Amino acid sequence: xxxxxxxxxxxxxxxxxxxxxxxxxxxxxxxxxxxxxxxxxxxxxxxxxxxxxxxxxxxxxxxxxxxxxxxxxxxxxxxxxxxxxxxxxxxxxxxxxxxxxxxxxxxxxxxxxxxxxxxxxxxxxxxxxxxxxxxxxxxxxxxxxxxxxxxxxxxxxxxxxxxxxxxxxxxxxxxxxxxxxxxxxxxxxxxxxxxxxxxxxxxxxxxxxxxxxxxxxxxxxxxxxxxxxxxxxxxxxxxxxxxxxxxxxxxxxxxxxxxxxxxxxxxxxxxxxxxxxxxxxxxxxxxxxxxxxxxxxxxxxxxxxxxxxxxxxxxxxxxxxxxxxxxxxxxxxxxxxxxxxx
Amino acid sequence: xxxxxxxxxxxxxxxxxxxxxxxxxxxxxxxxxxxxxxxxxxxxxxxxxxxxxxxxxxxxxxxxxxxxxxxxxxxxxxxxxxxxxxxxxxxxxxxxxxxxxxxxxxxxxxxxxxxxxxxxxxxxxxxxxxxxxxxxxxxxxxxxxxxxxxxxxxxxxxxxxxxxxxxxxxxxxxxxxxxxxxxxxxxxxxxxxxxxxxxxxxxxxxxxxxxxxxxxxxxxxxxxxxxxxxxxxxxxxxxxxxxxxxxxxxxxxxxxxxxxxxxxxxxxxxxxxxxxxxxxxxxxxxxxxxxxxxxxxxxxxxxxxxxxxxxxxxxxxxxxxxxxxxxxxxxxxxxxxxxxxxxxxxxxxxxxxxxxxxxxxxxxxxxxxxxxxxxxxxxxxxxxxxxxxxxxxxxxxxxxxxxxxxxxxxxxxxxxxxxxxxxxxxxxxxxxxxxxxxxxxxxxxxxxxxxxxxxxxxxxxxxxxxxxxxxxxxxxxxxxxxxxxxxxxxxxxxxxxxxxxxxxxxxxxxxx
Numbered sequence: 001x002x003x004x005x006x007x008x009x010x011x012x013x014x015x016x017x018x019x020x021x022x023x024x025x026x027x028x029x030x031x032x033x034x035x036x037x038x039x040x041x042x043x044x045x046x047x048x049x050x051x052x053x054x055x056x057x058x059x060x061x062x063x064x065x066x067x068x069x070x071x072x073x074x075x076x077x078x079x080x081x082x083x084x085x086x087x088x089x090x091x092x093x094x095x096x097x098x099x100x101x102x103x104x105x106x107x108x109x110x111x112x113x114x115x116x117x118x119x120x121x122x123x124x125x126x127x128x129x130x131x132x133x134x135x136x137x138x139x140x141x142x143x144x145x146x147x148x149x150x151x152x153x154x155x156x157x158x159x160x161x162x163x164x165x166x167x168x169x170x171x172x173x174x175x176x177x178x179x180x181x182x183x184x185x186x187x188x189x190x191x192x193x194x195x196x197x198x199x200x201x202x203x204x205x206x207x208x209x210x211x212x213x214x215x216x217x218x219x220x221x222x223x224x225x226x227x228x229x230x231x232x233x234x235x236x237x238x239x240x241x242x243x244x245x246x247x248x249x250x251x252x253x254x255x256x257x258x259x260x261x262x263x264x265x266x267x268x269x270x271x272x273x274x275x276x277x278x279x280x281x282x283x284x285x286x287x288x289x290x291x292x293x294x295x296x297x298x299x300x301x302x303x304x305x306x307x308x309x310x311x312x313x314x315x316x317x318x319x320x321x322x323x324x325x326x327x328x329x330x331x332x333x334x335x336x337x338x339x340x341x342x
Numbered sequence: 343x344x345x346x347x348x349x350x351x352x353x354x355x356x357x358x359x360x361x362x363x364x365x366x367x368x369x370x371x372x373x374x375x376x377x378x379x380x381x382x383x384x385x386x387x388x389x390x391x392x393x394x395x396x397x398x399x400x401x402x403x404x405x406x407x408x409x410x411x412x413x414x415x416x417x418x419x420x421x422x423x424x425x426x427x428x429x430x431x432x433x434x435x436x437x438x439x440x441x442x443x444x445x446x447x448x449x450x451x452x453x454x455x456x457x458x459x460x461x462x463x464x465x466x467x468x469x470x471x472x473x474x475x476x477x478x479x480x481x482x483x484x485x486x487x488x489x490x491x492x493x494x495x496x497x498x499x500x501x502x503x504x505x506x507x508x509x510x511x512x513x514x515x516x517x518x519x520x521x522x523x524x525x526x527x528x529x530x531x532x533x534x535x536x537x538x539x540x541x542x543x544x545x546x547x548x549x550x551x552x553x554x555x556x557x558x559x560x561x562x563x564x565x566x567x568x569x570x571x572x573x574x575x576x577x578x579x580x581x582x583x584x585x586x587x588x589x590x591x592x593x594x595x596x597x598x599x600x601x602x603x604x605x606x607x608x609x610x611x612x613x614x615x616x617x618x619x620x621x622x623x624x625x626x627x628x629x630x631x632x633x634x635x636x637x638x639x640x641x642x643x644x645x646x647x648x649x650x651x652x653x654x655x656x657x658x659x660x661x662x663x664x665x666x667x668x669x670x671x672x673x674x675x676x677x678x679x680x681x682x683x684x685x686x687x688x689x690x691x692x693x694x695x696x697x698x699x700x701x702x703x704x705x706x707x708x709x710x711x712x713x714x715x716x717x718x719x720x721x722x723x724x725x726x727x728x729x730x731x732x733x734x735x736x737x738x739x740x741x742x743x744x745x746x747x748x749x750x751x752x753x754x755x756x757x758x759x760x761x762x763x764x765x766x767x768x769x770x771x772x773x774x775x776x777x778x779x780x781x782x783x784x785x786x787x788x789x790x791x792x793x794x795x796x797x798x799x800x801x802x803x804x805x806x807x808x809x810x811x812x813x814x815x816x817x818x819x820x821x822x823x824x825x826x827x828x829x830x831x832x833x834x835x836x837x838x839x840x841x842x843x844x845x846x847x848x849x850x851x852x853x854x
Contacts, residue, residue: 059455059458059459060455060456060458060459061455063406063407063410063451063452063454063455064448064451064452064454064455066410066414066451067443067447067448067451067452069414070413070414070417070443070447071443071444071447071448073414073417073418073421074417074436074439074440074442074443075440075443076421077417077420077421077428077432077436077439077440078432078436078437078439078440079436081428081429081432081433081436082429084420084421084425084428084432085421085425085426085428085429085432085739086425087421088418088420088421088422088425088428088739089421089422089425089739089740089741092422092741092745092749093745093749095418095422096415096422096749096752096753097752099414099415099418100415100752100753100756102411102414103411103412103415103756103757103760104756104760106407106410106411107407107408107411107760107764109407110403110404110407110767111404111407111763111764111767114400114404114767114770114771115767153429154425154740155425155739155740155741156740159741159742159744159745301432301433301436302433302508302509304433304508304509304510305432305433305434305436305437305508305509308437308509308512309436309437309440309441312437312440312441312444312445313440313444316444316445316448317444320444320448320452323448323449323452323453324448324452327452327453327455327456330456330460330463330464331455331459331463
């Protein structure tokens with residue numbers, strides 16, 4: 001699968017670009033994951049004060065978080081235009097639904113405050129928008145893993161090819177996963193009633209998310225031979241053995257964090273779980289951009305285009321990460337009832 | 343290719359981008375305005391600058407949120423509906439959009455958090471810096487996206503292999519021939535649009551006899567901007583037109599409804615262009631003026647529509663009228679600016695009722711001019727999506743017209759509902775006006791950990807007797823009902839709901 005006739009930039013640029021886009025997607029999943037999760041859990045907070053508090057706990061961050069989604073999308077367009085031109089039409093329906101759902105929950109951050117005291121509709125928009133957007137992201141993940149039909153250089157399938165039991169399961173699993181991440185975020189960032197509710201929600205969500213990880217880990221190798229070959233062949237098996245072990249360790253530390261005193265243990269462990277799960281998926285599909293046909297190198301833009309954007313990424317991504325850290329540090333600590341700018 | 347799919351995909355892009363551009367055009371100007379107000383406030387310490395900054399920040403936040411959520415679909419639409427376009431031009435304009443994300447989107451999105459929530463959390467200089475960085479981010483964003491768009495009009499610095507464009511020289515790709523003109527023209531348009539909104543809001547307050555200090559400041563700043571940028575925009579538009587004549591002569595011919603190049607060109611003030619008969623019905627023209635404007639000489643000649651084969655011509659009627667709408671609004675704005683300056687000079691600006699009433703109703707002019715201008719230039723590029731490289735009818739994705747029709751319907755429904763409500767909310771915020779702000783430092787909730795209070799509190803202990811960096815819970819709705827106590831600081835005394843500038847409860851609030 002690895003091309004033998006490519007050297008230098010033509011070989012390495014696609015690999016580096018893919019790594020950076022992978023980083024962008026991982027950043028997106030973790031960062032927007034918790035703020036979508038907070039939206040999914042919104043209905044579980046009955047009082048208006050509590051909802052204000054949960055929303056304010058992510059309000060300073062959501063916009064930056066969602067920008068990683070734009071970087072993922074444009075990164076794919078820039079570095080791998082052929083993969084972009086195949087994946088987007090293939091995942092058209094869940095993608096458009098996700099974008100529309102993001103409209104509702106995105107504007108709710110501002111509209112809800114302006115609308116007060118008639119803000120109930122934006123409570124609903126925030127919760128429903130977050131849930132639908134997450135579910136659609138799961139559908140897209142499932143659809144991509146299931147494989148996309150390619151004719152020549154173009155998408156050759158139908159509008160609903162992505163729809164199957166596996167993608168549905170991924171949709172539900174991701175809703176659970178983000179809700180879990182959101183609950184752990186709230187444990188870290190809020191106090192009093194909201195924190196109590198978040199702690200109660202986090203345990204069952206943690207269990208459900210681990211079950212989801214287990215199902216994907218068993219289902220994908222059984223359904224897709226290429227994934228079974230990747231994980232269960234010698235010597236890969238020995239190299240990859242730590243991954244399930246790390247997952248178990250993180251799950252235990254998260255479980256302790258949910259009940260314990262340390263405010264950020266549960267959240268950091270949950271992030272760890274997501275990162276490990278993401279790495280697992282990357283290992284399953286590695287070097288394919290459109291499984292099971294198009295590899296990194298087949299989909300790559302010209303080295304000149306990739307080189308230009310790589311130069312920008314190498315300079316800008318550390319700067320972006322730097323000021324992202326700065327903003328999270330600025331707004332660290334727990335949000336009390338009534339804190340916000342509105 | 344399915345002809346219905348083409349029409350639907352074009353409609354979808356036109357619809358989504360037209361809705362989108364309203365908000366960034368407003369945000370580009372507004373972020374710069376808020377940053378200016380914050381700098382003025384820091385330098386002078388005058389309260390009304392602070393109140394204005396907070397007031398416009400709230401409006402900016404609503405507008406910016408709508409800009410973000412209406413913009414994300416666009417970056418995916420290139421793939422869902424225009425996959426072939428992405429393949430053909432992705433190598434060249436993809437990186438430009440990538441640079442927009444890297445250098446602008448993250449900057450503005452991240453520091454927006456500091457700008458909105460940092461009044462109390464960060465040092466004052468840092469808060470002002472965050473506002474400036476947001477404004478800078480919106481301008482950088484404009485730089486890259488206009489570069490990418492300009493390349494579609496006047497592609498340069500590339501080669502074609504097997505129909506795919508490959509970059510050769512990045513400086514020529516980025517600074518392609520129409521980019522400097524388009525960038526200057528659009529950024530000026532964005533600042534003008536915001537200036538008109540600020541001016542109109544100021545005039546409304548003066549008519550109502552409320553927030554008079556703020557209203558006067560808004561009017562002065564708005565008129566100052568209009569008086570400078572209005573004439574400048576005329577000059578920039580003229581230069582942009584000359585550039586278009588050089589690189590896209592068919593577009594100019596359509597703008598002017600100029601069919602035959604048979605002598606010095608008339609300026610067609612009004613006409614009903616007939617594309618089938620290739621002539622104008624009922625035309626009102628001024629001899630030689632067309633030549634004078636486009637060639638800057640009395641007898642200059644330029645290509646007519648008949649010099650281009652029919653399948654190379656853009657649609658004439660829509661371009662002709664859209665252009666005239668834009669120019670008419672531009673002239674109106676210049677007039678508003680100049681009349682305003684004269685009234686200001688004669689110290690009658692705030693008392694001339696007829697002028698106040700006109701400008702109070704003028705807030706929408708910039709937005710319509712921007713939409714008309716974009717309709718002109720984008721339609722004028724047809725039948726190409728990337729001029730001379732790829733025709734629009736060759737650029738589609740392999741998706742069915744049913745799929746596009748469904749998504750188009752959903753976009754129309756969602757956008758019309760959500761963004762109408764958003765525009766209504768902005769209107770209501772402006773109607774409510776820059777109400778009292780200040781919350782005393784003692785009214786702050788306890789237990790906000792790790793906040794650099796020592797920095798933020800210091801100036802508040804000074805003679806002003808109020809906290810200029812207040813969290814502003816009360817500023818949002820001083821008259822809030824008891825049930826929405828969530829936006830009140832827990833440690834706040836009962837009087838914290840309205841500070842020294844509080845306007846008291848339940849005042850002409852048009853609740854939905």
